[in-house]
Amino acid sequence: MTGSILDVRQASVHFGGVVAVDEVNLAVGAGSTHAIIGPNGAGKTTLLNAISGLVPLSGGEVLFEGAPLNKLRARQRARLGVVRTFQNPALIDALTVRENIQVGLYTQTKSSSFEEALGLPRALRREREARARADAVLEELRIPVEGSTPVGALPLGLRKAVDIARAWVAKPKLLLLDEPTAGLDESEIGEIESALARVKGEISVVVIAHHLDFVMRLADEVTVLEFGRVIANGPPTEVRSDPAVIAAYIGAADDD
Amino acid sequence: MLRRQIPATVACLVLAIIAPFFSGYAVGVLVHLVALAIAAVGLDLIISRANMLSFSHAAFMAIGAYVSVILMRNGWEFIFAALVGIASAAIAGFLLAIPASRLSGFSFALVTFAFSAVVTGLAAGSQLISIAGGESGLSVPPGKLFGLNLFNPHTLFYMALVLLLATMLVCTTLIYSRTGRAFRTMKESEAVAVALGVNVAGMKIGVFALSAGIAGVGGVVLSQALGAISAPTFSLEQSTILVAAVTVGGLGRSLGPLVGITIFVLLPEIFQGLQDYSALVFAAVFVVTLIVAPNGVVGLVTSFPSSVRQILARKGEGPGGFGTQTPSLSSDNSSKVAS
Numbered sequence: 001m002t003g004s005i006l007d008v009r010q011a012s013v014h015f016g017g018v019v020a021v022d023e024v025n026l027a028v029g030a031g032s033t034h035a036i037i038g039p040n041g042a043g044k045t046t047l048l049n050a051i052s053g054l055v056p057l058s059g060g061e062v063l064f065e066g067a068p069l070n071k072l073r074a075r076q077r078a079r080l081g082v083v084r085t086f087q088n089p090a091l092i093d094a095l096t097v098r099e100n101i102q103v104g105l106y107t108q109t110k111s112s113s114f115e116e117a118l119g120l121p122r123a124l125r126r127e128r129e130a131r132a133r134a135d136a137v138l139e140e141l142r143i144p145v146e147g148s149t150p151v152g153a154l155p156l157g158l159r160k161a162v163d164i165a166r167a168w169v170a171k172p173k174l175l176l177l178d179e180p181t182a183g184l185d186e187s188e189i190g191e192i193e194s195a196l197a198r199v200k201g202e203i204s205v206v207v208i209a210h211h212l213d214f215v216m217r218l219a220d221e222v223t224v225l226e227f228g229r230v231i232a233n234g235p236p237t238e239v240r241s242d243p244a245v246i247a248a249y250i251g252a253a254d255d256d
Numbered sequence: 257m258l259r260r261q262i263p264a265t266v267a268c269l270v271l272a273i274i275a276p277f278f279s280g281y282a283v284g285v286l287v288h289l290v291a292l293a294i295a296a297v298g299l300d301l302i303i304s305r306a307n308m309l310s311f312s313h314a315a316f317m318a319i320g321a322y323v324s325v326i327l328m329r330n331g332w333e334f335i336f337a338a339l340v341g342i343a344s345a346a347i348a349g350f351l352l353a354i355p356a357s358r359l360s361g362f363s364f365a366l367v368t369f370a371f372s373a374v375v376t377g378l379a380a381g382s383q384l385i386s387i388a389g390g391e392s393g394l395s396v397p398p399g400k401l402f403g404l405n406l407f408n409p410h411t412l413f414y415m416a417l418v419l420l421l422a423t424m425l426v427c428t429t430l431i432y433s434r435t436g437r438a439f440r441t442m443k444e445s446e447a448v449a450v451a452l453g454v455n456v457a458g459m460k461i462g463v464f465a466l467s468a469g470i471a472g473v474g475g476v477v478l479s480q481a482l483g484a485i486s487a488p489t490f491s492l493e494q495s496t497i498l499v500a501a502v503t504v505g506g507l508g509r510s511l512g513p514l515v516g517i518t519i520f521v522l523l524p525e526i527f528q529g530l531q532d533y534s535a536l537v538f539a540a541v542f543v544v545t546l547i548v549a550p551n552g553v554v555g556l557v558t559s560f561p562s563s564v565r566q567i568l569a570r571k572g573e574g575p576g577g578f579g580t581q582t583p584s585l586s587s588d589n590s591s592k593v594a595s
Binding site for chain 1: 426427429430432433434435436437438440441444445447448450451452453454455456462466508
């Protein structure tokens, strides 16, 4: 695709004899929101792990802004602007919302550990800037929580929102969201959706979600995986009416 | 951030004020206590914040002590000998962490266990007897710092106390800095830390080297307090006591290392008559604390007022309870969660 920020070409991930991702192709347009859906065990998170560098590809390649990522480690990809969230946010409960969001600025804060340990002026200045940036992101995403609230006191919906803010604060070029709506009620899903809608178009987003209405409203393009393979790809309305998708995914949901 | 340091600072000030009223022997015990507390602060940093359990911190104390003493015996000024000793401990920690940082949990702890055995074995063995003195160890030349004689227990005590405060301050500042948040995220999930751009292996190596260097500071102070050093002073048992002390004191609490070490240094003084059974006393203290206060003595004491408040509030509120409503993401900005 012309103008795509992310190209996944013939990507495969094998765990021993298990093929988790099987020759998947995916192209994410710059500034677009691309959803990946599919039943449990379809390989969605494994694909996201492969894009972010947490698991190596067994075959194929991942191109970011036209350059191959395969040989880069996860932290190097993050420094390039490929940042992700997790199903389990792994926030630091003992710290505040603001401090947790500041972790997302780790690669962008220019002070050394030595300066920080001694509390030297440059480190303190950078700390103040990071704090202000974290507060600004809370406002930007309209997350209804004070920056000074301990994260341990938050319900799951707000924890997920703080996780997104932690990834968003670094202004990544590509944001990978792994199940941001899992375990949330309708109103919380609505808030996550609103937060993402507010920043839509500013950066490219790849989002894994089970909640179909959320996906259909938010995504510009949808890829459907089943048993590690792509069974459909295209605009949400097109994918929703695809018989293979209905059979593999929506049909299965209806059966439930 | 610095307010978290207030209890430890107050404790040090109290020690500083009462020290002049103590005898030379008692102050000697206090210096011993502060030296171990310095090492415990470094150990607490890696156990509570980075999930790295180390049984080698007495070995790093040994490196700091032996290197500084050997240099002083060769005519070096105390300050330079101490700095090289501390740097040597940090470098040893750095070198140990390079391979060990690939391991986690039990495997990592085992490597530090083995390192401790190697260091004490070298210190006591015949291979380095001309340098380290073998089993009989080395006598320590009295150091001088800015014209003050460290042979005087009170002078040494105040120097040790300043070093303890400085160490705690540096660790607290670091823990609440960008680097500290990164390694605390690493403790929660290495995958999350990596995905946010953190060099996890580098972070582990760096924080372990810092912790080892801090233990080296403790080693230098202890060598001055003892007047003579030998391998048993820095044995595997000492490393184990350090781990037990930070756990009993309260992991991740600013006063935890000092309280834990105080308990473990004062116990032998109190139970002098039970020398043969001292290990039993240590074990009993450790087990009872883990059962009664899993967050350590400091954790127990600090949670006591809030527990009482909760009980009183429950009585006032009746069976309905209070404060069960949790903040929701669906609420608007006007209902922000209070901190």
